[in-house]
Amino acid sequence: MAEGALDPQDLGGRLVGGGADDVERAAEAALRPKRLDEFVGQKVVRDQLSLVLQASLARDAAPDHVLLSGPPGLGKTTLAMIIAAELGTSLRVTSGPAIQHAGDLAAVLSSLEEGEVLFIDEIHRLARPAEELLYVAMEDFRVDVIVGKGAGASAIPLALPPFTVVGATTRSGLLPAPLRDRFGFTGHLDFYSAPELERVILRSAGLLGVEVQHDAAHEIAGRSRGTPRIANRLLRRVRDWAQVRGDGTLDLRAARAALEVYEVDPIGLDRLDRAVLSALCRRFGGGPVGLSTLAMTVGEEPDTVETVAEPYLVREGLVARTPRGRVATTTAWQHLGLEPPAGTWAAGLPDEGTGSRSRTLFDEV
Numbered sequence: 001m002a003e004g005a006l007d008p009q010d011l012g013g014r015l016v017g018g019g020a021d022d023v024e025r026a027a028e029a030a031l032r033p034k035r036l037d038e039f040v041g042q043k044v045v046r047d048q049l050s051l052v053l054q055a056s057l058a059r060d061a062a063p064d065h066v067l068l069s070g071p072p073g074l075g076k077t078t079l080a081m082i083i084a085a086e087l088g089t090s091l092r093v094t095s096g097p098a099i100q101h102a103g104d105l106a107a108v109l110s111s112l113e114e115g116e117v118l119f120i121d122e123i124h125r126l127a128r129p130a131e132e133l134l135y136v137a138m139e140d141f142r143v144d145v146i147v148g149k150g151a152g153a154s155a156i157p158l159a160l161p162p163f164t165v166v167g168a169t170t171r172s173g174l175l176p177a178p179l180r181d182r183f184g185f186t187g188h189l190d191f192y193s194a195p196e197l198e199r200v201i202l203r204s205a206g207l208l209g210v211e212v213q214h215d216a217a218h219e220i221a222g223r224s225r226g227t228p229r230i231a232n233r234l235l236r237r238v239r240d241w242a243q244v245r246g247d248g249t250l251d252l253r254a255a256r257a258a259l260e261v262y263e264v265d266p267i268g269l270d271r272l273d274r275a276v277l278s279a280l281c282r283r284f285g286g287g288p289v290g291l292s293t294l295a296m297t298v299g300e301e302p303d304t305v306e307t308v309a310e311p312y313l314v315r316e317g318l319v320a321r322t323p324r325g326r327v328a329t330t331t332a333w334q335h336l337g338l339e340p341p342a343g344t345w346a347a348g349l350p351d352e353g354t355g356s357r358s359r360t361l362f363d364e365v
């Protein structure tokens with residue numbers, strides 16, 4: 001993410017948020033896998049990418065442009081670095097929000113050397129004129145440098161050496177079709193399984209020079225919301241606890257105690273998530289309730305509830321979004337240790353209330 005760019009996932013410095021600030025990124029640098037075979041999970045993307053890279057090396061030509069999409073913290077930046085390393089070339093890094101004008105992008109492009117990889121994070125946030133310049137650069141390896149102003153302005157074409165753009169986006173749906181079409185390969189990163197996260201944790205512990213017991217790694221993995229960044233972050237907090245309050249051993253007791261201190265519950269919910277669930281069930285009888293009412297009840301902005309808490313609650317089947325508002329599912333009630341009222345939505349119903357359930361308690365609200 002660009003310096004100073006606001007990622008809703010960062011709001012409130014959440015321990016279980018997918019985003020990261022600059023301090024965390026510095027801590028992450030040491031834990032990044034450097035080569036494709038060190039990259040845990042994402043087998044499909046890894047296999048496909050490996051083919052693209054091997055073919056390019058065999059032909060001694062820059063590979064097609066690569067688009068990586070997926071939620072924050074799943075490894076897009078890491079993969080961009082790996083692509084450059086596997087190609088034996090250098091990586092230039094920029095981001096959509098960092099490029100304010102087409103001229104900024106023209107300057108970056110015209111300084112590229114043959115075969116270099118240009119990583120554009122948050123590519124969906126590029127300004128329109130920069131985006132148009134990028135189309136031409138990606139397709140024809142050319143930038144048109146505009147000289148002069150107004151009616152007297154003219155475009156001088158400047159040829160670029162072959163290079164590869166690796167674009168990363170958390171919102172691939174926001175990418176205009178002409179830009180999307182210029183990527184020869186698109187990899188979508190999915191959330192990681194708990195066993196994959198355990199491997200990430202064991203690997204990171206090794207790099208941090210600490211020993212983590214398997215059951216502790218399992219416990220941390222289960223609370224990491226499918227995201228390696230969160231797994232690494234929770235591991236660091238457990239290490240702190242073990243060093244300060246424990247005997248230095250990263251065992252199950254340390255993992256549970258540390259994550260209790262940081263209010264990350266057994267399925268990875270934090271205080272905000274639980275406040276949303278609690279309001280839904282205890283204050284509104286399970287819903288449906290509108291987003292702004294719900295947000296006001298938990299003392300947050302609607303945008304924060306929608307972008308920070310809700311995606312995971314919906315993904316885990318705790319909350320469903322219906323045309324009439326948010327509803328708590330039976331899983332949500334059970335998670336809070338409450339008895340779900342008759343007619344409560346079962347978990348796993350389709351989002352947006354398209355499910356064909358018969359009448360429930362909420363139809364009468």
Ligand SMILES: Nc1ncnc2c1ncn2[C@@H]1O[C@H](COP(=O)(O)OP(=O)(O)OP(=O)(O)O)[C@@H](O)[C@H]1O
Pocket residue numbers: 001018019020028029031032033038039040041042071072073074075076077078079121168170200228229232
């Ligand atoms: N597959 C993986 N194996 C091991 N570690 C991983 C993997 N994916 C990500 N990580 C670790 O998770 C952290 C976050 O990864 P990364 O910065 O690549 O995420 P990102 O998708 O680019 O996030 P953002 O969208 O916020 O830029 C890094 O420290 C990285 O080491």
